[in-house]
Amino acid sequence: MADQIGLVALHRIDSANPQKRERHSFDFVVNGASLFEATQAIKYDMCGSLSNPLFEREIAQRVNQRTAAMLTSDVPIGGHRVALFVCPECGDVACGAITARVSRTERGVQWSDFAYENGFDAASKLDLGPFEFEWAAYLSEIERAKAD
Template sequence: MCAEYATFGLAPAMRAGGVLANGDYQVHRDFTDFIVDGRPLLFQLSDLDAVSPLASDVPPAIFTTHVRRLLLEAEPPLPEGRFVIYGCPECESLECGAVTAVIERDPENAEDYIWRDFAWQTQEEVDLERDGYHGIGPFRFRGEGYRSELGRLLAAPEPALPRRVLLIGARVAVLAKLAAALRTIGIGAEITQDASAVPTEELRTYGAVAFGRAVTDTQRALVREAFERTGADVAYVEGLAPIIPILVAQIEDALDRSPVEQRRLTRLVAADGEAGVEVTSTCRVQLTGYRLDRLYRTHTHELFDDVLEAGRHRIALDAKAVKGESYIVARTTDSVLVAPMVR
């Protein structure tokens, strides 16, 4: 078995929701990711759109069962001692595919845990030769640290971060469409013009406040004061344009509380017809352009969709797609960033 120990940890993570270029919706999911040797395990298993079983919207009893399974205090859900490590973010069906692994006690030291034989699984039985993640693991974790990390989730579960957004702006039609889009992807949204009239307890349920471009500095200051009085940890979003996919992407970015160093997408700049992108691991990156013409009609352009290696990249964009007032949305499975095109 493996001789060296790997470190085990947990960290908040997010599957970014959004309104996609083709009009489809992608559901937002918050979950707890596994950190192995200081790096999200998900990043080591290729560019998967998946979440761990430790999702914030899982009912408490089911969440507890998932934790106890990882501690080997409950039976594995699959034959041959296999456990689901990551699954479909839209449902829990094995047919959609899941990353599974054998979790067992170390035969050399029963206090320690071993994760081995990682595989992509779509049915009850798995063919390791065909579907195994060769070169990943086995990982050997010290029992004390492993139990301590997972035990925190049982002893004092951290409250889920608020997934509600307060929308403030002058264009009611835009706000209504934005609220509908956010609710569709799993984020609560309400509209108001006066946050001072909102009860304190309700203000604490918001994770972000989004301001429209027409909101005055005085109005913004009053809203901030109302939230500061509650002591709520809220993110503020300055709406770039009355374009629903852009506003949703900005709000998704604001709601992302995962450590920056544990995200795939960490930087986006757009200037002079180029986009500058930085990713921390090899992953698929999609760039979408949104342009407002003189009549304030929105034009959408899919500009880039490819796998990039870790590092910084400069990507030339279609000049016609980014002329005038235009914006770029960069998306990976876990992160989304927005930048205006600067000239």
């Protein structure tokens, strides 16, 4: 049986002390469990790599198309690493990111090898997954994040 994926709104509240920008993004929910919580992305003050176009239309238009492609159509044979949760201020992996290996399978797509990465230290593996999603349902859910 395939794992189930959903996108759920994720809201980061702004603050003047320390300076924090409000962000509206998406959490990935797998089989009813939040990956934001399971990866402890909140500990690193991260947001989802997909912006919520209902609140952040300009950011979603700039970023979501590329991120959605990395999660779907641009997945190479053997897969590649994709940032799922990123720095809410700049989205740069150098600030730290929760990533997963995304690879195509016969049935759809698999997320595995979850890790915390920052681009210069060795990745810290997370005890999570792998998850395998049926292609049509997965594609439909990821496409919801795209801004028109």
